[in-house]
Amino acid sequence: MVGLPNVGGAVGRIVATAQNGLEVIRLGGFDTGTEPAPYRVVETEKMYRLRRYFPDDPGDGYSHVILIPPMMVSANVYDVTADNGAVSILHRHGIIPWVIDFGSPDHEEGGMERTLTDHVLAISRVVDLVHRVVGRDVHLGGYSQGGMFAYQTAAYRRSEGIASVVTYGSPVDVLAALPLGVPASLAVPGAELLADKVFTHLWIPSWLARTGFQLADPVKTARSRVDFLRKLHDRDALLPREDQRRFIEQEGWVAWSGPAVAELLKQFVVHNRMVSGGFVIDGDIVSMTEITSPVLAFVGETDDIGQPLAVRGIASAAPDADVFETVVPAGHFGLVVGSTAGRLSWPTTAEWIRWRDGEGDQPDTVAPMSPDREGRGSGISWSDRLTYGVGQVAGAGTVITKEIVGAVDTLQRTTRAVASESVRTVPRLFRLGQIQPSTRISLGKLMSENNRRSGDAELFLFENRVLTHEQVNTRIDNVVAGLIECGIRPGEHLGVMMDPRPSALVVIAALSRLGAVAVLLSTADDLDEMMTESETRVVVADPDHLEIAAAVSDRVLVLGGGEQRVIDRADGIHVVDMEQIDPAQVRLPAWYRPDPGLAGDLAFILFTRVQGRLTRWSVTNHRFAMSAFGAAAAAGLSTHDTVYCLPPLHHASGLLTTLGATVAGRSRIALSRGVDPERFQTEVRRYGVTVVSYTWSMLSDVLHAPGFDPAQLSSVRLFMGSGLPTGLWAEIDRELPNAKVLEFFATADGSAILSNIDGSKIGAMGRPLPETNAVDLAAYRPDVRQLEVDADSGFVRRAEINEVGMLMAHAGQRYEAGGRVLRDVFRPRDRWEVSGLLFRRDHEGDLWFMGSEAAVIETSDGVVYPEPIRQALSRVPSVDQVIVFGVGEHGAQVAVAAITLREGATSTTPTQLRIALGELAAIQRPHLITVVGSIPVSESYRPLGSELVRRGVPRPGPRTWYRDSEGRYRRYTKSAAESIDWSRPTPEPVAVRPAPAASHNATGRSGSKQPVTVVDAVAE
Incomplete structure (x- = not known):
């Protein structure tokens, strides 16, 4: 009989469990007796109903906040429990809450056709309404996707009428840390497919939204259900969390409209435009950089949906806003509902609002957010996962060292990069290789093809x-x-x-x-x-x-x-x-x-000017396609890119490597009205520009503007164009380490197209684009301006490594040869087009431009090539524009370099000039260097030197220097001018110094067997 009390207790538990279970089955849960906080619907529209909580309280002197729910969650998320709900806590702290109720789209007229834009515009109208009612700026808050809406609305309004933005687990840099750690390489194609093919026809019912949320943390979901069943006999133990449980498992979910989901996936997952900028709201281009109001982001330490790394993306996405954060030891839902939210999130929100309105001090738990805090991975530490319990099951029986994790992460990123490049590049090059004259x-x-493939995608900004x-x-x-x-x-x-x-x-x-x-x-x-x-x-x-x-x-x-x-x-x-x-x-x-x-048909005619002579450039459809597909492949352009077009369309960089490559890459193209530093930075941020196209020195005005901030160009991954001075190239490499330079070089008739794809050799023109005409260098005699023929074979000799030679383009397409074509050049029956341009090839096979045949300066010391000089001087910090030209009779020309100084620079020194030219042999340096007031530029920002050439040899003066026999520069005085005879060779220096590798004799042969180290070149 001793065990009878235990039997009675067990029976009682079974009976209580059965009774409570029956109530849960019949009613969906326990009747807690709680009542929702009072509210009145003050505005009803097709898109929403606006609730004003605690309507009987006039709220005199109170601050006001508008709260936005996610699309899939009921507006009641801010009032789940009577005493511990968001609206109640805020009201107790002197805040009047307004909540936007979007309803359930499947029960609203036209609800299933709602778009993301519809939601943002509706929130913007609410801001206007509440602002008019209360007569002051209002705070805008949102949970999860509701916080994304808050950001987007603030950006769309450029923070007008918004006192601050408060978000809870709202991702910004979505691709940095996707829910459940899904790799971006898998998520992006899947999201694009769903957006294009699925959600244009389907929608997400509320039960599926609920299931998806629960699957996001299956361990916690299973554990909470087991815990509920284990305590089913103890009604009093379950009641405090019953409202929260019923909300999560039954009542808190609403349907998603298909178009809204598609737009969300396309803009903010596939293209990640919360970070890059350039998302579209009602036909307007919007960027998060437009947010200027203060931001407070709540970060869940164990949030696997709005992961910390993704949430902290707001710090870099909104550089003009003061961004703060509060870290909460909770998961995604726990940020806004439950005991932790009631103890931390909502009191901190109230303190923040009062502080921003000048009615309190900064909350202790609020700290400035820095992008540097992002770290690696998702932003959720292993210790946080273990403490929270989420990682206990996943990590059971498995010990992974940091080294292995790092190695796997590196391998995964490398594999994704290679696969991504292959998917984009291979089809383009294959199509390019299949083009025939009759294609x-x-x-x-x-x-037309792009329109059929994705007509609703954005093209022009x-x-x-x-x-x-x-x-x-x-x-x-x-x-x-x-x-x-x-x-x-x-x-x-x-x-x-x-x-x-x-x-x-x-x-x-x-x-x-x-x-x-x-x-x-x-x-x-x-x-x-x-x-x-x-x-x-x-x-x-x-x-x-x-x-x-x-x-x-x-x-x-x-x-x-x-x-x-x-x-x-x-x-x-x-x-x-x-x-x-x-x-x-x-x-x-x-x-x-x-x-x-x-x-084979003629498509375009462009013009270029070579040594003052107008040259016609006839472009066939084939050559257009070569440039377009080749540049798109070299730049890795895709639908994720927005290309900012600075060059005029009558320049090859504007037509071929900007418009053509953008169309071939199916990217967006943003057009500018011209080079203006302030507008440049604003539009790059607003449009979400990832690639900037340029010609010549047009980037100088931007990089050297007084207010230039490299951080404003964080979205730019690539600068592509032609003619970039080496000094500017080096500046981009230094100031924008995350961006690369892709320099193109095309001959005047387009027969040869080179590109420096790697970008590591600053100043090199690189190699031919894949599937474009092959090129070679023919040995060349600049003194007689002829190709050099091998005495034994009779064929033209190929230039040796580091020997200056004539660029030859293989004339495979007979219908396109527009220049001088030679046959039987290097072997029987071959055909090569003579470019008239001089290059050298280094040991790795990269080509370096030395100048045009017509621009070679023939001095008494031999041949001087202008391009290495021009590019070397462009590296001097105080130098802006450079022109190099020859004056006088051939064989006795004076090599002159004219430079202008950057704004604010008063002078340069002979030592700086000599150091810049240090890799050139003394006789390869200009005889005179002179500072001039200005060097005019063309519409494409190409320096024009015809007027300086007409003036002849510069006059003696304090800002002109001449080269002595050892290559040093001294002030060019009147007495120096009278004593120098430019027609006589420079006397040998007394001190013998090793000749730099870039020296060349009059025949164009390298004067040194050492590797050439000239670092500068540019497209003609």
């Missing part, structure tokens, strides 16, 4: 607006109709004179779609010559270039704006306002076939 390929065709592929494609077709109405036919040459803007790119694409030839014109003084050389009679211009175009052409077609000045000027014959043509009324002729261009 249909053109700019217009590529844009301009002046904070965005145009999709579909919108651009429709505009192209409309312009084609207008051109046909104006009598334009396939094969006709049309000049294009327009600033870089969407309408200009549309015109170029429309001419390609029609099969006409776009002649890219600058506004230089030689327009008449360009028109004659290109056989152009009709010009398409924007309103700003109407008068210039009308001065050189009898017929101008004006596109863009429909401005009154154009309407007044248009007569329908000499000046046609194309905006007045209704494309719907144009009857397309029977001959019209969209995108008829073949690889």
Whole structure:
């Protein structure tokens, strides 16, 4: 009989368990008797109902906060428990809470068609409403995705009317630490597939949202259920957490609309634009850098959904905001609901709000957030995981050292990088290698293909607006109709004179779609010559270039704006306002076939100037494709990139390596109105620019601007273009270590395209782009300006390593050879195009530009190559622009280097100049170096030296130096000028010093067998 009491206790537990279990089955849980906090719905819209909690309290002197729930969670998340809910705690601390209730989309009119933009615009309207009611700036808070909404709304409004932003477990750098540690390499393709193919047709019901949340932490979910069942007999023990349990397991979940999920995945997972910037809200380009109001981010130490590393991304994403954080020992849900949230999160939120409104002190638990605190991995430490319990099961029986973890992480990142590059690059190069003369390929065709593939994706960003592929494609077709109405036919040459803007790119694409030839014109003084050389009679211009175009052409077609000045000027014959043509009324002729261009057809005509002589560059569709696909592959462009176009479209870098590569890479292209340092930094941040294109020295104005902040360009991974001075290249390498430089070099006819893909050799032109024409260097005699023939074989001798030679491009496509073509050059029946450009090849096979054949300076000491001098002097910190030229008769020319000084620099010293030129032999240095007031630049920022050449040898003066026999520089005085005879060779120095590796004799042969170490070169 001793054991009977124990039997009775067991029976009692069984009975209590059965009774409580039956109540849970019938009612879904226990009746706790708690009542929700009082609120009144003060505004109802199609998108939301706005709750004002504690409506009977006038809130005089109170601060106000608007709380936003995630899309999948009920608005009641802020009022789960009566005494410990967010709204109640905030009210007790003198804060009036307003909560946005989006309802459940599956029960709302039009709810399943809601987009991410709809939510942000709705929140923005709520901010305006509450601001008007309370008459002061309001605080904006959000949990999880609700916090992402808060960030996006603050950025969209540029913080107008927002006192601060408070978020709870809200990821910003999403790809830095995805939920459950899913690798980005797996998540991005999967998210893109779901966004494009699944959520355009489906939506997520509430039960699936609940299941997904529980699967995010299956160990905790299982443990909490087991704990609930074990205590099912003890009603009093379960009641304190019953409201929270019922919310998580039953009542707290709502459906997601498919379009909203698709937009979330596309913008903030696939493209990670919370960090990079450039996300789109209602057609406007928005960046987190627009947030200027203070930010407080709550970070869960064991949050596996909004992981600490992802949450802390706000510190770098919003550089103009004061960003703070509070670390809470909780998981994702525990940040806002439960005892920990009631003890830490919400009291700290109230103290923060009062502090920001000037009514209290800074909370002790609030500290400035620094990007440096991100660390590696997810940001959740092993000790936190073990303490919390999440990692106990996952880590049981397994001991992994930090070294192994690091090795696995490195291998995984390397594998992902290689796989990613292969997926992007191989198909492009394969397609490039398959092009034949009869292959249909053109700019217009590529844009049509992109539109069919992803018409709703963004293509053009301009002046904070965005145009999709579909919108651009429709505009192209409309312009084609207008051109046909104006009598334009396939094969006709049309000049294009327009600033870089969407309408200009549309015109170029429309001419390609029609099969006409776009002649890219600058506004230089030689327009008449360009028109004659290109056989152009009709010009398409924007309103700003109407008068210039009308001065050189009898017929101008004006596109863009429909401005009154154009309407007044248009007569329908000499000046046609194309905006007045209704494309719907144009009857397309029977001959019209969209995108008829073949690889062998002429597509574009560009112009370049070599030694003052205008040179026509005819670009076939094949050469356009070579440049476009080759540059896209070299730059690794993808749909994740936004390319910022600085060069004018009449420059090869603007047309081929910016527009062409962007279209081939299916990236976004952001257009600028010109180089302005302040606008540059603003637009790079706002658009989320990852790649910047340039020409020549145009980046100088940006990098040397007084307010330049390298941190503002954190999203930029690549600068690509041609002509970059080595000094600027080195600055980018130093100031922006996370960005690389991809320098291209193309011959004047496009027969050879080189690129420095690796970027480690500053100044090198690199090697030919894959699948473009092969190149070689022919031995060259600069003294007689002839290729050097081998006496035994009779073929042209190939230049040796570090020997200066003539660049030869293999003329494989006979229909494209536009320059001087030689046969039987290196072997029988080969064909090579002579470029007229001189290079040397180093031991690794990389090419270095030495100058054009025409630019070689023939002095009494032998040949001097201008490019190594120009690039070496560009490295002097005080030097801005450099021009190197020869003056006088060939064989006795004076090598002159003219330099300008950077703004704020008063002088440079002979020692600085000599050190900069130290890798050149004394006789390879300029005879004179002179500081001039200015060096003009072209529209593409190429230095122009014709006026300096015309002036001749610089006069003696305090800012001109001459080279002595040992290569040192001394002040060029009147007496020095009278004593120097430039026609006589420089006497040998008394002290014998080893000749640097870059020295060359008059034949162009290397004067030293040592490896050449010239470090500077640039594209012509």
